[in-house]
Amino acid sequence: MRLHHGGVNHAGIAYCIPGCRSIGEIIGGLTLIWEVLEPEEMVGQVEYL
Numbered sequence: 001m002r003l004h005h006g007g008v009n010h011a012g013i014a015y016c017i018p019g020c021r022s023i024g025e026i027i028g029g030l031t032l033i034w035e036v037l038e039p040e041e042m043v044g045q046v047e048y049l
Helices: 023-036
Strands: 013-015 046-048
Touching: 013 023
Parallel strands: 013 046
Antiparallel strands: none
């Protein structure tokens, strides 16, 4: 998150508040992002899980 808020260019960030989700939920969220978004759509974006 520091990269994003600091204005650093990045390929995309998937973020989850620590302790908020189970490993299975995180994997499910990451899989959904992978299925729905193209890599170019993630550039500079933050997806909250």
